[in-house]
Structures are given as C-alpha cells and as structure tokens.
Amino acid sequence: MLDVESSQRVERGPSTVPGTEDLVINMGPQHPSTHGVLRVILKMDGETVTDVDCDIGYLHRGTEKIGENITYTMFIPYTDRLDYIAAPSSNLAWVQTVESLFDWEIPPRALFIRSMVAELSRIASHLLWLATHALDIGAMTVFLWCFREREMVLDLFERAFGARLTVNAFRLGGLFQDVPQEFLDDTRAFIEIFPSRIDDYETLLTENRIWLQRTQGVGVISAEDAMDLALTGPILRSTGVQWDLRRAKPYAAYPFLDFVVPVGENGDVYDRYLVRVEEMRQSTRIIEQCLDMLPDGPVSCKTPRTIKPPAGEVYHSIENPKGEFGFYLVSDGTETPYRVRIRPPSFINLAGLKKLSVGGLLADVIAIIGSIDIVLGECDR
Amino acid sequence: MPELVIILVKILVAFGALILIAAYMTWMERRVFALVQVRYGPNRVGLAGLLQPIADGIKLMFKETIIPDRADKFLFYFAPAITLIPALAAFAVVPFGDTVTIFGKKVDLLIADVNVGILYIFALSGMGVYGVVLGAWASNSKYPLLGGLRSSAQLISYELSLGLSLLGVVMISGTLSLKGIVAGQANLPYIFLQPVGFLLFLVCMIAETNRAPFDLPEAESELTGGFHTEYSSMNFATYFLAEYCNMVTFSAVAATFFLGGWRGPILPPVVWFLLKILAFMFFFMWLRATTPRLRYDQLMAFGWKVLLPLSILNVIATAVIIVMFDL
Numbered sequence: 063m064l065d066v067e068s069s070q071r072v073e074r075g076p077s078t079v080p081g082t083e084d085l086v087i088n089m090g091p092q093h094p095s096t097h098g099v100l101r102v103i104l105k106m107d108g109e110t111v112t113d114v115d116c117d118i119g120y121l122h123r124g125t126e127k128i129g130e131n132i133t134y135t136m137f138i139p140y141t142d143r144l145d146y147i148a149a150p151s152s153n154l155a156w157v158q159t160v161e162s163l164f165d166w167e168i169p170p171r172a173l174f175i176r177s178m179v180a181e182l183s184r185i186a187s188h189l190l191w192l193a194t195h196a197l198d199i200g201a202m203t204v205f206l207w208c209f210r211e212r213e214m215v216l217d218l219f220e221r222a223f224g225a226r227l228t229v230n231a232f233r234l235g236g237l238f239q240d241v242p243q244e245f246l247d248d249t250r251a252f253i254e255i256f257p258s259r260i261d262d263y264e265t266l267l268t269e270n271r272i273w274l275q276r277t278q279g280v281g282v283i284s285a286e287d288a289m290d291l292a293l294t295g296p297i298l299r300s301t302g303v304q305w306d307l308r309r310a311k312p313y314a315a316y317p318f319l320d321f322v323v324p325v326g327e328n329g330d331v332y333d334r335y336l337v338r339v340e341e342m343r344q345s346t347r348i349i350e351q352c353l354d355m356l357p358d359g360p361v362s363c364k365t366p367r368t369i370k371p372p373a374g375e376v377y378h379s380i381e382n383p384k385g386e387f388g389f390y391l392v393s394d395g396t397e398t399p400y401r402v403r404i405r406p407p408s409f410i411n412l413a414g415l416k417k418l419s420v421g422g423l424l425a426d427v428i429a430i431i432g433s434i435d436i437v438l439g440e441c442d443r
Numbered sequence: 444m445p446e447l448v449i450i451l452v453k454i455l456v457a458f459g460a461l462i463l464i465a466a467y468m469t470w471m472e473r474r475v476f477a478l479v480q481v482r483y484g485p486n487r488v489g490l491a492g493l494l495q496p497i498a499d500g501i502k503l504m505f506k507e508t509i510i511p512d513r514a515d516k517f518l519f520y521f522a523p524a525i526t527l528i529p530a531l532a533a534f535a536v537v538p539f540g541d542t543v544t545i546f547g548k549k550v551d552l553l554i555a556d557v558n559v560g561i562l563y564i565f566a567l568s569g570m571g572v573y574g575v576v577l578g579a580w581a582s583n584s585k586y587p588l589l590g591g592l593r594s595s596a597q598l599i600s601y602e603l604s605l606g607l608s609l610l611g612v613v614m615i616s617g618t619l620s621l622k623g624i625v626a627g628q629a630n631l632p633y634i635f636l637q638p639v640g641f642l643l644f645l646v647c648m649i650a651e652t653n654r655a656p657f658d659l660p661e662a663e664s665e666l667t668g669g670f671h672t673e674y675s676s677m678n679f680a681t682y683f684l685a686e687y688c689n690m691v692t693f694s695a696v697a698a699t700f701f702l703g704g705w706r707g708p709i710l711p712p713v714v715w716f717l718l719k720i721l722a723f724m725f726f727f728m729w730l731r732a733t734t735p736r737l738r739y740d741q742l743m744a745f746g747w748k749v750l751l752p753l754s755i756l757n758v759i760a761t762a763v764i765i766v767m768f769d770l
Contacts, residue, residue: 087585093667109589109739198665200655200736206480272656272735424589425738428665 084112087424091120095198095428098438102415102427109423114416118409121442129402134160134369135234137402142228144404144440148187150179150219150231151382152440157232158313159378159389163371170315172236172361177315178249178352179222179231180380181345185256186215187383187435188338188345192263195335195432199276204266211259214252221245234369236362250353253346260342267335277332281418281430284329291414295385295407296337297434301329307381318355321348331433338435341383368397377405384408384435406440453554454535461534464720465687466496471721472728479732506676511582514673518581523674523681526574529567530688536560537695538622540705540712553622560621561613564696565606568651571689572598575653575660578682579670590669593739594653594660600746601650607754608643611636611761612700621696625704632703639757641701643750645726648693650746653686655731659739694723 087104090096099120105113125144129137141152154176161168193208216226222245223229223238231237267273283293285301298305306323308316324340326333373395379388385407392401411434418434419427470485470492477484485492510519538553557563572594579591613619615636616627627633634641650657661669671682698704698719707715737745 085585087589095665109592196735200658201734202476203480203732206482210481266733267735270735272737275741276735276738423738423740425665425736 082107089427090117095194096431097194097436100412100431100436100438100441102431104424104427106424109425111419111422111424111427114419114427116412116415118412118438119442121438123443125443126402126404129399131398133397134371134399137399138233139228139230142230144406144443145187145382145384145387145408145437146227146439147190147437148183148383149227149229150183151187151380151387153230153232154180154314155378155380155382155387156389157234158380159376159391160234160369160371162376162378163374163391163393166235166363166365168236168363169360170357171240171359173315174352174356175237175241175361176232177319178349178356179219180314181348181352182215182218182249184345184383185342186212186219188342189215191338191383191432191435192335195429195435196263196267198428198432199273201266201270201273204263207259207262207266211256214255218245218249218252221248233362235365236360238362240361246353246356249349253349253353256346257343260339264339268339274332276425276429277335277433278330279328280331280422280426281433282328282330283414283418287417288329288414291410291417293385293411293414295382295411295435296334296341297385297411297414299324300326300333300337302327307379307386311379313380315352315355319348319351331429334433334435370395370397379405382407384437384440385411387440404440404443406443408434408436408438408441409443412436412441450554457534457539457554458531461531461688461691462684464717465684465691466500467493468687468691468724469499469683470496471724472731475725475728476732479729500680503680504677508676508678509673511584511673513583515581515583518577519673520678522574522578522581523678523685524574525577526571526685527681527688529570529574530685530692533564533567533692534688534695536563536621537692537699538625538704539695539716556620556622559619561609561619561624564692565602568605568689568693569598569602571685574682574685575670578674579660582670582673584673586666586668586672587670590660590666590672594670596739596743597650597653597657597659597746600743601647601750604643604746604750604754605647605651607751607758608640608647609700610754610758611640614758614761614765621699621704625699625706628703628706632701632706634701637701637757637761639753640761641697643754643757644697644700646750648697649727649730650742652689652693652727654690654727656734656737657742658731658736659742690724690727691720694720694727697723 085106087106088101089104090101091099096102101117101120103115103117104111123143125140128140138153138156141156142149144152189208189212193205193212196204219229219231220226222241223231283301285303288298288301289303294305302325304323304325309323321344324337324344326337371393373393375390375392377388377390379386386405387407388405390403390405391399394400415430415434419430422430474484474492485495488494488498510516535554536557542549575594576591579587579594612624612633615633616624618624618627653660659669661671666672671679674682695716698716702719705712705716
C-alpha cells in the first residue's frame with residue numbers, strides 16, 4: 063500500500079546509525095472520525111502526515127451489477143442506499159436519468175415537489191455533515207443540535223413517503239402519490255424555525271477562535287487543482303468556482319427558482335464550512351419558493367406498465383449535497399438496463415484527500431475528511 | 444492516641460468525600476451536557492439518575508480486563524494507580540473549613556498543614572502525568588503512544604505557567620502554606636488583587652487536567668481515546684476517577700488561592716468550599732460542552748508564546764508593585 067520510495071528505504075535494512083522511522087497508522091475502518099467504513103493508512107513523522115492512502119470497498123454491495131439484473135423501477139430503492147444520508151437526491155438522479163430516455167412530460171406539481179424534497183434532503187445531509195464535522199473537531203454540542211433539526215426533516219420524509227432514511231421518494235414519471243397537506247404545512251413550519259437554528263450553530267462556531275484556528279488555512283486546494291481532480295460540490299465551490307448543476311444544467315423545478323450559489327475564496331476547511339452553511343440557508347429559500355409556487359394538478363404522467371426505454375445511452379447528473387451525482391445508463395430496449403454506471407461524488411472527492419492532507423497534522427486529516435463530506439454508501443457502491 | 448484517631452478520621456472523611464464527589468461529577472457532567480444539548484441525560488437509575496455513578500462503577504468492576512498482547516503488563520496495571528494516587532494525595536493540604544472544636548479539642552479542617560503546601564501540590568500534579576505517559580507507553584499501541592507524547596508535550600508547556608500564575612498570590616501572602624493563604628484573604632479574596640493570575644491559572648488548570656479544549660491526550664475523534672485506548676474495566680475507571688479527582692482538587696486549589704477558600708458569609712465554611720468547587724466544576728463542563736478542540740501545535744504555541752510571557756509579566760508586575768508601595 064505504501065509508495066515506492068518507502069519500500070526502498072526498508073530494503074536498505076537495519077543501519078548501524080540509529081535513525082528515525084516513519085510511523086504508519088491505520089485509521090479505520092473502525093475509527094470514530096472516518097465517517098463510516100473508510101480506512102486511511104497514514105504515514106507520519108511525529109504528528110506530521112507524510113503520506114495518505116485510502117482503502118475503500120468495505121461497503122461494496124455491487125449496486126451497479128445489481129442494476130443490470132432488475133427493472134428500472136426496481137432499482138429506485140437501491141439508489142436510496144447509495145447516498146443514504148440524502149436518499150431523495152439519489153432517487154432523483156436515477157429517476158431523471160431514466161426519464162431522459164423517454165419524452166415524457168412530467169407534471170409541474172411533481173417537479174416542484176421533487177425540488178422541494180431534494181432541498182430537504184440537502185438540508186438533512188448538510189446537518190449530518192455539520193454535526194459530525196464539528197464533533198470531529200471537538201465541538202460536541204453542535205452535534206446534538208444538528209440532529210434535533212435533522213430529526214425534523216426525517217419526520218417530514220416519513221409524513222410524505224412513509225420512511226425516514228430510505229425514503230424511495232420518486233417514481234418514474236413523477237411521484238407514487240400526492241403528498242398530504244400536513245406535509246406541506248409541517249414543511250412551512252420547519253422552514254420558519256430553521257434559519258434561527260442555523261444562527262444557533264453559527265453562534266457556536268463561525269467566530270469561535272478555536273474553530274477558526276482549526277479550520278482556516280487547513281486543507282487548502284486551489285481552483286485549478288480542484289478541477290484537475292474533478293472535485294465537485296461544496297469543495298469545488300469553496301475555491302471560488304461557481305459550478306452548481308442546479309444552475310449550470312437546471313433540472314426539475316430549478317429553472318423557476320431563485321437562489322444564490324455560494325462560493326468561497328480560499329478553498330480551505332473553513333470556506334467549505336461557510337459554503338455549506340450558506341447552502342442550508344439557500345435551500346430554505348428554495349423550499350419556501352416551492353411551497354409558494356406549488357401548482358395544482360396530477361403528480362405523475364401516464365407511464366406504460368412495463369418500462370422499456372428505447373435502445374440508447376445517456377449520462378445525466380444532478381447536484382447532490384456532496385457534489386455531482388450522475389448515472390451513465392445504457393439501454394438495450396429491454397426491461398432491464400444493459401449497464402448502470404454510477405458517478406459518485408464522494409468517491410471522486412475522496413481522491414483529493416492526499417492532495418489536501420499531506421504536510422498537515424493528524425488532527426488536520428480528521429478535519430479534512432470531515433470537510434470533504436463523504437458517504438461510503440455511494441463511495442463503495 | 445486521640446491525635447492519630449482524629450487524623451485517620453479526617454483522612455477517611457476527606458478522601459471518601461473526594462472520591463464520592465468525583466464520581467458524582469460524572470453524573471453532574473452528563474446532566475449539564477444534557478442541559479446544553481437539549482436532552483435529558485441519565486435520569487433513570489434512582490431519583491433523577493442519582494444512582495447512575497454507582498451503577499456505572501459496579502458495571503465497570505465486572506467488565507473483563509483486556510490487556511494487549513505485547514503490553515508491559517506490570518506498567519499497564521500500575522499506570523492508572525500512578526495517576527490516581529497523586530490526584531487524591533494532592534487534596535491533603537487543601538483546607539476545607541475553619542478550625543472547629545470537637546469534644547473540647549481544636550481540629551483544623553485540613554489533613555496536613557504543610558508549610559510548602561503549594562510546592563507539594565505541584566509536585567504531585569506533575570506526577571500524575573507519568574501515569575498517563577507510562578500507561579500509554581505500556582499499551583504498546585500506536586494511538587496511545589501518540590496520546591502519551593501529546594500529554595508529555597502538554598505538561599512541559601503548561602507546568603511552568605501554572606507555577607508562575609500562583610506566584611503572585613504567594614508573593615502577596617508571603618506564605619506557601621494553603622492555610623496561611625486562606626488566612627490572608629480574610630478581608631479581600633486574592634482574585635481582586637491577582638485577576639491576571641487567576642485567569643492564567645484557570646487556563647493552565649484546564650490543560651493540567653486534560654480537559655476540553657485541551658483534551659489532546661485523549662482526543663477521542665483523532666486518537667480513538669488516546670492514552671486510554673487499550674484500557675478497559677477498572678483500569679479504565681481508575682483513569683477516569685483520577686481525571687475527576689484532579690478536577691476537584693484543582694478546583695479546590697483555585698478556590699483556595701483566589702476565592703478565599705472556605706470563607707463566606709452566613710453558610711457554614713464547608714458548604715461555601717463545596718459551592719466554590721462546584722462553580723469551577725460547572726465551568727469545566729460548560730467549557731467542554733461549547734468549545735472545539737485545539738490542535739497539538741497550536742496548544743504548544745499558546746502555552747509558550749502567550750501564557751508563559753504573560754505569567755512572567757504578571758510576576759514582575761506584582762513584584763514591582765509590592766516593592767514600590769512597600770506592602
């Protein structure tokens with residue numbers, strides 16, 4: 063697993079002069095701060111990190127292969143288990159990918175509900191990120207405060223779709239059924255409370271001296287490097303690149319919605335924090351607009367009983383809370399896909415870990431892993 | 444003979460109380476945390492969860508002791524004791540009440556009136572770190588090793604400032620005995636004469652007791668538990684008891700040096716003393732609930748570049764004022 067240089071150093075054998083040796087630390091897959099079953103092999107000189115190696119695959123379930131053997135509709139619940147922190151976002155990516163093979167007209171009510179639920183899932187995802195990221199850096203209270211609000215979002219999911227984590231929110235052609243009025247009322251109640259709760263988190267962190275010391279100038283990446291590594295999502299936007307698929311390639315109801323794509327300047331852990339916190343505020347705005355503009359009407363277009371897309375291939379991606387989440391789909395005209403390829407944001411963003419953390423301290427690696435915001439479900443697929 | 448009985452009773456009562464308070468501080472900490480974090484905390488075992496520490500203690504006693512394969516067994520068992528014993532013993536010189544008359548005998552409410560009391564406390568608190576470092580080293584495992592290294596680095600950065608921050612008080616009172624220092628605060632607590640010293644001591648004592656935001660040796664999210672990663676059962680509990688005893692002892696020292704010790708109006712001295720300890724303990728918990736953790740190098744820089752110069756300046760300023768006004 064280690065690089066060539068170090069193996070050569072070992073081959074030289076024991077020298078007569080007492081020297082120093084790098085300390086190899088195996089962090090994970092059972093470590094409190096690797097956010098799931100990520101294994102990181104760190105080579106350290108004292109507490110300074112000299113090399114980072116990621117070992118992934120502990121959560122590999124062969125989702126892509128499974129996709130080849132089941133129908134398009136049956137695959138929707140499997141997408142719940144990709145980015146399980148924000149399951150509706152994964153649902154949306156898959157559903158839209160399949161729909162783009164047809165020329166269906168999705169009813170506007172379904173589009174607005176999709177956008178709204180996707181933004182709720184963004185809030186849920188960012189809340190979990192903030193909770194664990196702050197906990198990694200030692201701020202325990204933020205963790206429980208964030209979970210209090212995430213609980214409210216999960217209750218909303220339960221109200222609309224009957225499940226909290228693996229919601230299976232959308233269907234090909236629209237929604238399974240219309241959302242109940244209580245869901246809309248509760249969502250409005252939630253977005254009225256939520257901005258003040260974001261203020262609470264910011265009171266604890268944004269101007270906290272220790273938080274600033276721990277995050278500013280840590281894990282810095284330039285816009286060029288970020289683009290070379292194909293990093294997407296908040297980590298790219300923190301470098302100042304205004305790239306958001308909701309803007310760049312609008313889908314669902316986003317063309318009708320007014321929101322700001324927040325960007326950072328320095329590309330460090332602190333800017334990623336600021337970008338995500340601002341995204342939560344913007345999501346609240348989007349949800350409010352969706353509620354105000356929500357048209358009446360059906361929530362699903364007429365779809366055939368068996369979904370058989372015309373032969374062809376398509377790549378479609380959406381702005382998941384973590385970055386660009388896409389599906390590359392090849393259809394051979396039968397009931398099951400010929401090939402399903404997932405473009406997972408966590409997997410690709412995680413590739414930037416080495417670039418971000420070499421030269422930092424052990425404590426920085428923890429902060430950086432947190433700031434990348436990975437979820438191993440989609441990373442390992 | 445009665446002398447000996449009195450001393451033994453004092454030792455039993457004081458240490459018993461110390462261990463009990465330390466155990467109940469775990470309950471208090473969890474309740475305070477729950478208060479900050481909008482949840483309930485332990486409230487099931489006994490009234491308001493008051494039996495929780497006892498339940499935890501019993502549970503830990505019955506747990507299996509796991510020793511890593513290549514650990515140094517003797518040190519591995521012995522290290523927690525090295526941490527606990529100084530934490531308890533340091534309390535011996537802290538006066539927890541005025542002189543009382545029992546059965547016609549005058550009894551000082553402190554175990555030993557050592558005339559170099561403060562040096563004794565420093566010596567013992569310095570010892571406590573050996574337990575952490577040795578325990579970490581004896582585990583023969585990487586995370587504890589890093590925790591132990593951090594602990595020793597932290598000790599070097601803080602012990603100096605800790606000593607210097609109390610020097611101002613010693614200069615004003617002219618004694619190293621804690622009893623004498625309490626006696627010197629009959630009119631005015633030293634917090635008003637030594638505000639900078641008080642703040643410095645407050646910061647150093649958090650570092651000394653390995654508490655957030657300076658809890659780097661254990662740093663759960665980085666080192667999976669730091670020096671006590673490999674510890675289980677009563678050995679683990681011993682470390683924790685030691686940490687809380689240390690907190691109580693240092694709270695007592697802070698109260699003695701800056702807040703007039705057991706002095707206070709209306710209420711009996713012992714109650715005042717306990718209240719002051721509780722106030723400091725609450726401060727410890729409040730801080731842990733609301734602050735993130737500093738980084739290793741930042742903590743060292745803070746210790747050497749901010750705390751040490753400040754405490755030296757404080758000592759010099761105090762000395763100059765004492766000489767100028769001939770106090």
